[in-house]
Amino acid sequence: MVNIIDVARQAGVSKTTVSRVINNYPHISPDKRRQVLEAMEQLGFVPNPSARKLRGQVTTTIAVIVPKIVNPFFAYLVDAIEQEGYRQGYQTLICQTNEHKSKELAYLDLLKNKQADGIIMAAIENNWSEIEPYTAFGPIVLCNEYVNQSDVPTIRIDQHEGTYAAIRHLIERGHRKIMYCTGGLFTDYGKDKDRNQAYQRALEEAGITINPSWILVDRHTIEDGKKVMELILDMNDRPTAVFTGSDEIASGLMMAARKAGLHIPNDLAIIGFDDQPIAEVLSPSLTTIRQPISLMGKQAVDMLIQLMDQQPLSTTLCKLPVELVIREST
Amino acid sequence: MVNIIDVARQAGVSKTTVSRVINNYPHISPDKRRQVLEAMEQLGFVPNPSARKLRGQVTTTIAVIVPKIVNPFFAYLVDAIEQEGYRQGYQTLICQTNEHKSKELAYLDLLKNKQADGIIMAAIENNWSEIEPYTAFGPIVLCNEYVNQSDVPTIRIDQHEGTYAAIRHLIERGHRKIMYCTGGLFTDYGKDKDRNQAYQRALEEAGITINPSWILVDRHTIEDGKKVMELILDMNDRPTAVFTGSDEIASGLMMAARKAGLHIPNDLAIIGFDDQPIAEVLSPSLTTIRQPISLMGKQAVDMLIQLMDQQPLSTTLCKLPVELVIREST
DNA sequence: TTGTAAGCGTTATCAC
């Protein structure tokens, strides 16, 4: 491995000077700088990040914690984070909790070790009180997650607005029997609460009384969606429309509805959440709420970098807008 | 940050002894070992990987290079790699090339820096001759990719068998006008070749002459699929079945076919490749070739670890079987 | 503007 000393020898300077060139110090004679750069080029020198990390403050790695990368939502989020991070000179470490608390803590140790210089959490398995101590070792930014503490740097979309827009849309289409079928991904914090309140608000405003048997929570997967359809079929008083918390649930619903001979949207209108690629391909294509995932990832990185650079944050909460994408299922 | 010296002090031993406990050296008195372990526990000590990397051979990080994590195939692959890696005590660094040669080389530098101890390449942007020199710095395993050199450790599925099974299936369903629409992901190496040959072989065996205008290559996305459908509609002599190289193309085809009022599979049979979740949800559901992605990821990790441990490889090529999943689209 | 030297946390080598 070619190191800073080899470069120094080749360039005929001290390793200090080489280090200065690497780190763009201001006061170096153009001559020596050129010599050093040439030597680096010739020898194919790449600074050793382990050494830099060990030595000092240098930051080059950020970690993202997600529950499952195979969930397209998180794949897109990680994609955005990786790209923005790379653009700004950071490597991205992907950490998958698979919803295990212990794995999450193991990954938080990255911060302690200075293996990662900052962490974006797009999943929270443990209580914030477990996680909070790690902030002593480096910045943690929440992305699409909620905790009760208000001072935790957070990027998220406006879940209330998204849900409200979806329910309004159904009401405008003439529906009054609207099922609500969601499930905060993995937490009991604010996400569900926001959605719940938006559902209630939209219905109240339209003078519709809520039917508690049409409220289903903790549904996430395609399988869950299929089961929900079975529930609906068994009901004496069936809803005419369903708001779902993810395109996955909506897909499952749709599959089961098709099997049961129901016509969508005539017999049952369905609305998803996320606008995953699948939404467009489904038959009928799925009306859904588009989340600005890329923007969310980019913002999370930018916020994290600000924190790593010790810059003051203009705001601790960044709320992004959502968009209703109307297709054939409603 | 609590380090090995703090632990040594707390336990009343030298840091050498602490290091020995960490690394499970044989000859340590049970007493001291216990003291050290207790001290580590009390102080919440975690060895600093940067220091370990800088110092020595310790291996804890593997990198996976993929073109795009948002492609479900790679998401599932990365998922499998991350899980198997974690199980064996490795962290996974996800590297996304976005099909840029320079980004790939930048990520290969991880090996040079000893930031990663081994690399799994599920994409190859550069020529192997560009990549080969990096093998001097650590092992590289190819996953789902081909190069002409035969001695490169490789895990992949049997593309020939998969394609052959798909075409055979269509023939058995009575089709004789079979379009072939694929696109090696990003390489001109063997993957396409294998598929091409399988297509030819299956047709020849059935006594069907090949219609060159029904052979389309370099198609990858949903958009591509839509465009292919337009091509088909413009043909005087239309195929009655299409083999596609990915579920994405198949999805696009299906969407466009639906819009054009074609019935699937009666007017046109479609077969995909990968068995992504979308395949089951499509309407009609998609017949496709299932790739053992998880197994592939696991094997790649195992092979890489063998190489990192300097163990001899029993075989340099690991070919995994595929499975035809018959659904409604054929 | 440049160089010397100390030290980041760990492990390998050598001595006891």
Place this chain on the structure above:
DNA sequence: GTGATAACGCTTACAA
């Protein structure tokens, strides 16, 4: 069985 000590490659006071 245990402990000093010297590296690993880099950055940063402090000197010159």
